[in-house]
Amino acid sequence: MKKLWNYIDNKNLKAKTKYMLAFLIVESAATLFGILLWLVFRLFGYSSGGWLFCLIGYPVMITFYVTVLYLYGHEFHNGSINIQDSL
Numbered sequence: 001m002k003k004l005w006n007y008i009d010n011k012n013l014k015a016k017t018k019y020m021l022a023f024l025i026v027e028s029a030a031t032l033f034g035i036l037l038w039l040v041f042r043l044f045g046y047s048s049g050g051w052l053f054c055l056i057g058y059p060v061m062i063t064f065y066v067t068v069l070y071l072y073g074h075e076f077h078n079g080s081i082n083i084q085d086s087l
Contacts, residue, residue, distance in 0.1 A: 001070060004022070004025065004026075005022070005070075008021055008022055008025075015075075019071065022067065022071075023064075023067060026063050026067050027060055027063060027064065027067075029063075030059040030060045030062070030063040031056055031059070031060055033059050034055045034056030034057070034058070034059045034060065035052075035055075035056060037055045037059075038051060038052045038055040038056065041055065
């Protein structure tokens with residue numbers, strides 16, 4: 001997560017855009033994890049659509065809160081600030 005944060009923070013974007021990009025990447029990864037988990041469950045007979053939404057929804061919901069908690073301790077900087085100069 002820290003590598004992703006540093007990669008996004010080094011981009012020359014506004015802080016709001018960086019937050020949106022971080023949420024998009026983390027939530028997309030959680031959705032893919034839920035789909036893969038459903039594909040594994042599907043092998044054992046749980047192939048209904050309800051299981052798909054359940055297995056996608058919980059990882060997305062959990063990663064949303066984890067990302068928000070991570071945001072409180074690691075703020076993004078605006079694109080005009082060079083982080084290397086401040087170190």
